[in-house]
Amino acid sequence: MTGEWGLSMHLAIFLELLWLDLFPAGTYIPPNSIITLLLTLAVAGHFGLESAGQLAIPVLLALPAALTGAHVEYLHRRWRNQQYTDLLHWGRVAEHPGKGDSPLWRIMVRSLGELFMLNLGLFCVWLLVLVGTIELMSNYIGHLPAVPGIAWGHVWFVGAMGGMLALRLRRAYAAFALALLAASAASFI
Numbered sequence: 001m002t003g004e005w006g007l008s009m010h011l012a013i014f015l016e017l018l019w020l021d022l023f024p025a026g027t028y029i030p031p032n033s034i035i036t037l038l039l040t041l042a043v044a045g046h047f048g049l050e051s052a053g054q055l056a057i058p059v060l061l062a063l064p065a066a067l068t069g070a071h072v073e074y075l076h077r078r079w080r081n082q083q084y085t086d087l088l089h090w091g092r093v094a095e096h097p098g099k100g101d102s103p104l105w106r107i108m109v110r111s112l113g114e115l116f117m118l119n120l121g122l123f124c125v126w127l128l129v130l131v132g133t134i135e136l137m138s139n140y141i142g143h144l145p146a147v148p149g150i151a152w153g154h155v156w157f158v159g160a161m162g163g164m165l166a167l168r169l170r171r172a173y174a175a176f177a178l179a180l181l182a183a184s185a186a187s188f189i
Contacts, residue, residue, distance in 0.1 A: 032069025
C-alpha cells in the first residue's frame with residue numbers, strides 16, 4: 001500500500017506478537033490489528049516517520065483502534081442477527097417447492113458492504129484523531145514526539161510478551177521473568 005515494506009513488516013510483526021494471546025475462539029472477536037497497522041502506516045507516511053523511536057508514540061496511540069474495531073464488528077454481528085432469522089425462515093418456507101429464492105447472496109453482499117463501510121468510517125475517524133493528537137503534541141513540545149534510543153528489537157521484545165502470555169505455562173512465565181531480571185541486572189553492571 002505505501003511501498004514501505006520494511007516498515008510494514010516491523011510493525012506487522014510487533015502487532016502480531018502483541019495480540020498473539022488473544023486468538024479467536026468460539027464467539028470471541030480478537031482486536032483488529034490490521035486497522036492499527038494501517039493507521040500507523042498512514043501516520044508514518046503523513047509525518048515522514050521511519051524509525052522505531054519515531055513510531056513508538058503513534059503505535060501506542062493507535063492500539064485502542066484495534067479494540068474499537070473488534071467492538072464495531074461485535075455490534076455489526078448483533079445487528080445482523082435478524083438476517084440469520086430471515087435465512088432460517090426462508091429455509092423453512094423453501095422446503096415446499098416453488099417458494100422463494102435464496103436470500104443468501106443478498107445477505108452476504110449487504111453484510112460485507114456494511115462492514116466495509118463501518119471499518120472505513122472507523123479508520124477515517126481514528127486517522128483524524130491520531131493526526132490531530134500528534135500535531136497537538138508536536139505543537140506543545142516543539143517537535144514530533146519520539147522515544148529516543150529505541151530499536152525494532154526493543155519493540156519486538158515488548159510484542160513478544162503477548163507470545164509469552166499465549167503459552168499459558170507457569171514455567172514459561174518464570175523463565176521470561178528471570179530473563180527479564182537478568183537483562184535488567186546486566187544493564188546496571
